[in-house]
Amino acid sequence: MYDSVKGFRDFYPEEMGSRRWAMDTIEDTAQRYGFREIGTPALEPTEMYTDKSGEEIVEELYSFEDKGGREVALTPELTPTVARMMVAKQQELQKPIKWVSTRPFWRYEQVQQGRFREFYQTNVDIFGSSEPDADAEILAVAVDMLDDLGLDNDDFEIRVSHRDILSGLLESFDADVDTREAIRAVDKRAKVDRDEYLDALYEAGLSYDDAEAFDDLLETGEDDLDTLADRSETVADATENLRAVLAAADDFGVRDQLTLSLSTARGLDYYTGVVFECFDATGEVSRSVFGGGRYDDLIEGFGGQPTPAVGFAPGHATLQLLCERAGVWPEEALETDYYVLQVGDTRSTAARIARDLREQGHVVETDIADRSFGAQMGYADNVNAETVVIVGERDLEDDEITLKEMDDGEQVAVPVDEFPGDRDRPTFEDFAE
Numbered sequence: 001m002y003d004s005v006k007g008f009r010d011f012y013p014e015e016m017g018s019r020r021w022a023m024d025t026i027e028d029t030a031q032r033y034g035f036r037e038i039g040t041p042a043l044e045p046t047e048m049y050t051d052k053s054g055e056e057i058v059e060e061l062y063s064f065e066d067k068g069g070r071e072v073a074l075t076p077e078l079t080p081t082v083a084r085m086m087v088a089k090q091q092e093l094q095k096p097i098k099w100v101s102t103r104p105f106w107r108y109e110q111v112q113q114g115r116f117r118e119f120y121q122t123n124v125d126i127f128g129s130s131e132p133d134a135d136a137e138i139l140a141v142a143v144d145m146l147d148d149l150g151l152d153n154d155d156f157e158i159r160v161s162h163r164d165i166l167s168g169l170l171e172s173f174d175a176d177v178d179t180r181e182a183i184r185a186v187d188k189r190a191k192v193d194r195d196e197y198l199d200a201l202y203e204a205g206l207s208y209d210d211a212e213a214f215d216d217l218l219e220t221g222e223d224d225l226d227t228l229a230d231r232s233e234t235v236a237d238a239t240e241n242l243r244a245v246l247a248a249a250d251d252f253g254v255r256d257q258l259t260l261s262l263s264t265a266r267g268l269d270y271y272t273g274v275v276f277e278c279f280d281a282t283g284e285v286s287r288s289v290f291g292g293g294r295y296d297d298l299i300e301g302f303g304g305q306p307t308p309a310v311g312f313a314p315g316h317a318t319l320q321l322l323c324e325r326a327g328v329w330p331e332e333a334l335e336t337d338y339y340v341l342q343v344g345d346t347r348s349t350a351a352r353i354a355r356d357l358r359e360q361g362h363v364v365e366t367d368i369a370d371r372s373f374g375a376q377m378g379y380a381d382n383v384n385a386e387t388v389v390i391v392g393e394r395d396l397e398d399d400e401i402t403l404k405e406m407d408d409g410e411q412v413a414v415p416v417d418e419f420p421g422d423r424d425r426p427t428f429e430d431f432a433e
Helices: 013-032 047-053 055-060 079-088 132-148 163-171 179-187 194-203 208-217 222-231 233-251 316-326 347-359 373-382 393-397
Strands: 043-045 063-065 071-074 097-106 118-127 156-162 258-260 274-280 290-294 309-312 336-343 364-366 385-392 400-405 411-415
Touching (some): 013 118, 013 316, 132 156, 132 290, 163 208, 233 274, 336 347, 336 373, 385 393
Parallel strands (some): 336 385
Antiparallel strands (some): 043 071, 097 118, 385 400
């Protein structure tokens, strides 16, 4: 008996039915906006990650030498791959480019709530537009995705900020501040106690008084946002851009679902503009459900042409936690429309009926194990068949079959030549007198 590898999960049919529903819903939302699906490899050269992040990144990768002597890694994220794809066809691709992809990724990290070593996410990205409308469209896709999953507006909160406001505010203090480390401290603000947070700002170069003053600025509300513009030209430009994005989001119909939160920083260094994170409004899901934002310099950093970009990537594990908390995650159960039950030498007729039902788009099972009547009924119950079509030798002598509804046991004899006929979903009620 073997155990699965830590951080990797098995999904049985009941679970996969619910997961497939979520994946299809997310992708359908993106595709309505014109995002086109791409497929990407599971393996990439390890140097794609070490060249950008240093050799220490290998500790977080599933990397190895393949049989050809090449150093490769299971992909931990999509962006380097997308950059490589864009470089390969940068002259052919018509901008803006709108891509969507659902797939697994792998990182060797600590397993915790909603975080695994093999994880699935859907990447939704726009490349080639620096306009506020592109940021707003990404936010609109995110909100519509949550709505399509059945979540109400009071189930989630999307907090919006701007990285250049944070960096501009930090640079406005008379101190030699490591902006990157200070923003990382802001990203952890809600996860650590206040003294640890202020210590991190101090270590980044702010005095404790300046750290307190900077933190007070993060509490600035939307109505007072323009008061920050006097701090620096960087802050003024970022404030204007953020307001433009929020105005566009209003036209896209999702402004009411967005909350200004300057303490939302996103920990990854590559973000350059508007950033956002989605949270469970009740706080029961303790970590960010997903996040995203603008990353205008990243494609160039991976060897591509300068390309503005914005996107987000909902992780399926945390999204499932939110849907379960809100009570909209579907029941994890098998679904079968019809079970065609055979009694005696009736395979040809049963196969014809099953074939006709499948052509109508129904989920249909029939006996392939030469089981008894009782065993077939038990199996039909186990796969949650809604209707059992009983094809018996005696019934066929009268040119009939029997329809049996599994929820209430009602059944009726039906002329075999009339079933399924041209009905979209023939049931007991269609034939009962």
